Amino acid sequence: MRSFSKNILLSLALALTVCAQSRPSANAIVKALYVGNEGVLVSHGGKAVLLDGLHREYGPDYLFPPPDLLSAMESAQPPFDQVRVVLVSHIHLDHFHPESVGLHLKNNPKAVLISSAQTMLEVAKNYKDHETVRSQTREYTPEWKQKKQFDIDGIKVTVLGLKHGSDRFWWVKNLGHLVEIGGKKLFQFGDADMTVENFAAFELPKEKIDVAFVPYWYFLSDAGRKLVREQIAAKIYVAVHIPPATAAKEAENLSKLFPGVRSLTTIRQELEF
Numbered sequence: 001m002r003s004f005s006k007n008i009l010l011s012l013a014l015a016l017t018v019c020a021q022s023r024p025s026a027n028a029i030v031k032a033l034y035v036g037n038e039g040v041l042v043s044h045g046g047k048a049v050l051l052d053g054l055h056r057e058y059g060p061d062y063l064f065p066p067p068d069l070l071s072a073m074e075s076a077q078p079p080f081d082q083v084r085v086v087l088v089s090h091i092h093l094d095h096f097h098p099e100s101v102g103l104h105l106k107n108n109p110k111a112v113l114i115s116s117a118q119t120m121l122e123v124a125k126n127y128k129d130h131e132t133v134r135s136q137t138r139e140y141t142p143e144w145k146q147k148k149q150f151d152i153d154g155i156k157v158t159v160l161g162l163k164h165g166s167d168r169f170w171w172v173k174n175l176g177h178l179v180e181i182g183g184k185k186l187f188q189f190g191d192a193d194m195t196v197e198n199f200a201a202f203e204l205p206k207e208k209i210d211v212a213f214v215p216y217w218y219f220l221s222d223a224g225r226k227l228v229r230e231q232i233a234a235k236i237y238v239a240v241h242i243p244p245a246t247a248a249k250e251a252e253n254l255s256k257l258f259p260g261v262r263s264l265t266t267i268r269q270e271l272e273f
């Protein structure tokens with residue numbers, strides 16, 4: 001009798017697990033495709049936003065798009081032909097490559113780049129055909145704690161002025177992005193300094209963010225986790241910027257430190273929201 005009920009319990013647990021894994025995602029209308037480090041293609045209904053996706057190999061601590069993926073992004077092959085907005089949080093090369101951004105814009109006339117004057121200057125300096133893509137750029141360089149909203153092809157993007165982490169990068173303009181697509185609100189913020197003051201001015205809990213892409217180090221300390229909960233207050237958190245060499249171990253660690261967090265660790269990994 002005992003083993004009988006144990007068996008029933010076991011099959012129940014198994015059935016639940018299978019259900020959870022294969023449940024059709026009826027509400028999952030926004031997709032995120034991971035392209036390395038903090039790079040994601042967020043898409044819905046044939047339109048997409050590419051955040052910090054156009055970057056190249058930089059250093060061993062940063063996952064980068066392999067040649068076939070990089071080439072698909074630069075030449076705007078599917079699914080990157082859906083891109084309407086290209087966002088670059090800041091000019092560090094683990095988030096951005098000026099020539100890759102230029103090439104994507106040239107090969108995808110429907111795409112618009114929204115970023116700071118620093119990003120635009122790097123594209124102008126390093127991409128030979130920059131004149132031909134100039135009309136596809138919207139420069140916005142917020143002061144710290146300033147923001148501005150853009151509406152591109154039905155996609156709303158609010159750009160936030162957030163300080164980059166570490167004093168030695170004081171000169172690097174770092175942007176946060178609130179992206180509204182497919183009825184969902186997503187948030188990504190480059191390498192923003194992990195301080196309450198950096199986020200508080202934007203009153204992000206009022207934004208009712210659905211998905212926040214968060215550099216993994218935010219989850220490693222009590223202060224970081226508190227900041228995430230109180231200053232971002234998203235429904236779903238996705239850890240990014242995880243060093244590839246220890247990614248699997250780190251993802252496991254993160255799920256213990258912050259139950260429910262999802263981790264992006266593998267090139268072309270997909271999430272649905």
Ligand SMILES: [Zn+2]
Nearest residue numbers: 090092164191
């Ligand atoms: Zn950086």
